[in-house]
Amino acid sequence: MVRLSVAQLLPALDGGGVERGTLEVARELARRGHRSVVVSAGGRLVPELLGEGSEHLAWPLGVKSPLTLRWVRPLRRWLAEQRIDILHARSRLPAWVGWLAWRSMDPATRPRFVTTVHGLYSPSRYSAIMTRGERVIAVSETVRAYLQRHYPGLPAERIQVIQRGVDPAAFPYGYRPSPDWLADWRRHYPQLRDAPVLTLPGRLSRLKGHEDFIELITRLRARGLPAYGLIVGGAEPRRQRYAAGLREKARARGLSDVVLFTGYRADMREIYAISTLVLSLSAQPESFGRTVLEALSLGTPVVGYQHGGVGEILARLYPAGLTPVGNLEALTRRVTALLAAAPPVPSEPVFPLRRMLDETLALYEAVYRTRGDRT
Numbered sequence: 001m002v003r004l005s006v007a008q009l010l011p012a013l014d015g016g017g018v019e020r021g022t023l024e025v026a027r028e029l030a031r032r033g034h035r036s037v038v039v040s041a042g043g044r045l046v047p048e049l050l051g052e053g054s055e056h057l058a059w060p061l062g063v064k065s066p067l068t069l070r071w072v073r074p075l076r077r078w079l080a081e082q083r084i085d086i087l088h089a090r091s092r093l094p095a096w097v098g099w100l101a102w103r104s105m106d107p108a109t110r111p112r113f114v115t116t117v118h119g120l121y122s123p124s125r126y127s128a129i130m131t132r133g134e135r136v137i138a139v140s141e142t143v144r145a146y147l148q149r150h151y152p153g154l155p156a157e158r159i160q161v162i163q164r165g166v167d168p169a170a171f172p173y174g175y176r177p178s179p180d181w182l183a184d185w186r187r188h189y190p191q192l193r194d195a196p197v198l199t200l201p202g203r204l205s206r207l208k209g210h211e212d213f214i215e216l217i218t219r220l221r222a223r224g225l226p227a228y229g230l231i232v233g234g235a236e237p238r239r240q241r242y243a244a245g246l247r248e249k250a251r252a253r254g255l256s257d258v259v260l261f262t263g264y265r266a267d268m269r270e271i272y273a274i275s276t277l278v279l280s281l282s283a284q285p286e287s288f289g290r291t292v293l294e295a296l297s298l299g300t301p302v303v304g305y306q307h308g309g310v311g312e313i314l315a316r317l318y319p320a321g322l323t324p325v326g327n328l329e330a331l332t333r334r335v336t337a338l339l340a341a342a343p344p345v346p347s348e349p350v351f352p353l354r355r356m357l358d359e360t361l362a363l364y365e366a367v368y369r370t371r372g373d374r375t
Contacts (some may be wrong), residue, residue: 004364005035006086007079007111009094011062014043015234015264016203017290018090018118021164021356026054028357037084039075039094061094068093069100076101079111086364087111090118095129112367117143119287120308123150135367137162137360139288140309146287160363164288165356166349170269171297173347177270185274191257192274196227196339199275201268201291202282204235204243209281209305211249212328216279218253219332225339229255232271234264272300277338280304283326289313293351301342303335318345 006029008022022038023045029036030053038049041060049056057078059071075097079087087102089095095115102113115133120143130136131147131154138144138161147154177185186193198217202208210231217229235243243261250259265271268291272278278295280286285308292302292313302318304310305325314321320343323334 001033002365002368003034004029004085004368005037005083006088006364007037007039007057007082007084008088008090009039009061009098010090011060011094012041012043013038013045013049013056015045017164017288019043019045020290021116021118022090023049023052024353024357025360027052028361030054032361034361037082061097062091064093068097071097072100076105080105080109084111085368086114088114088116088364089130089133090116092121092127092129095132096126099129099132112364112370114363114367117147117287120146120285134158134370135160135363137363139164140312142285142309142312143287160359162356162359162363163351164290164293165351165353166290166293166297167353168297168349170353171272171294173297173299173345175269175273175298177273181267181270182274185270189260192228192260196225196276197230197274198227198277198279198335199230199232199271199295200279200281201232201271203233204231204239204246206242207283208233209279209283210246212281212283212326212331213279214246214250214253214255214259215328216281216331216335217255217259219328220335220339221255221258223332223336225336227276227335227339229259230262230271230275231259232262232265232268268294269298272298275300277335277342278302279335280310281331282308282310284308286310293317296345297349299345299347301338301345303331303338313351317350318343 013019026036036054039057039059042058046056087098089098113133114135115130116137117130121127131151136159138159140163144161200213220227272295278300280292288309292310295302296317303321304314306322307325323331
């Protein structure tokens with residue numbers, strides 16, 4: 001087996017699907033005896049990364065400023081000195097820094113350059129950097145279709161679909177939280193005992209559907225259904241005003257004790273498990289939908305808008321949860337029906353993490369064996 005040195009580039013390690021996928025690949029690289037390095041501005045997940053055998057280089061490659069390009073020369077030098085085999089960019093600005101450093105290196109000795117398209121970015125020259133990889137990983141068929149539609153110059157053979165995965169051991173079907181966790185949860189949220197709990201996970205962002213979620217809870221309550229809403233996710237510093245506006249909207253609807261804002265939580269498995277339904281209401285299509293897959297892996301029903309990667313997952317795993325995008329009346333009817341009698345979620349794992357990891361490392365090994373200048 002060839003021992004690879006792999007460097008993954010992303011803005012930060014504070015949480016989210018991209019960050020979690022980065023850690024999963026890093027952990028597997030270290031487990032198999034490869035060298036794993038993550039280059040980012042840091043964040044709450046760094047201790048976990050280091051504890052699982054990877055290295056971290058604290059460079060802020062994702063800061064949206066022309067000054068970020070000052071990292072091109074240090075990165076080029078570091079790649080050569082460290083003899084990195086695979087340079088894997090997972091976000092646009094780090095990808096620009098990585099590509100500018102990589103393209104001026106000796107094609108015979110420089111790393112292989114891989115990108116992963118995690119999002120359905122607005123098509124532009126800036127976003128097109130994610131198509132510069134010698135291999136371009138698409139995290140879903142939705143992303144492959146997006147790339148082929150908006151970047152017809154990208155050869156189809158350079159795109160490889162590697163769907164995100166969930167470890168069934170980490171999110172086991174039928175999982176129930178421990179008595180200690182439940183006791184602590186009930187101390188914090190006593191009103192949720194024996195009541196339907198609807199959960200909307202994700203960062204507090206205008207695109208995640210929080211307004212639709214509050215309207216849904218309002219409509220369910222008007223129909224006499226005693227449902228509670230959990231909004232689980234933190235607000236970035238520049239989105240504090242938006243977060244305050246959401247709380248004010250809930251208060252104005254008389255839902256201050258009904259729509260609950262938990263902030264960032266590390267115990268998502270437990271929260272999914274105690275939820276009656278999990279919601280995915282993004283206004284724009286998601287590239288995949290990790291939260292949907294995690295909840296379904298536990299056996300918790302999910303209702304989501306019928307577009308993007310979320311629609312792709314639900315159509316395959318739980319079509320009963322599909323609902324038209326932005327149609328609040330249809331959403332209310334769908335949720336009401338599932339609260340009354342939700343079909344069981346199939347127990348067979350369809351998107352296992354093991355497959356994602358095996359396919360990613362196989363891609364690394366395959367592209368490492370290639371030579372030649374592919375810009």
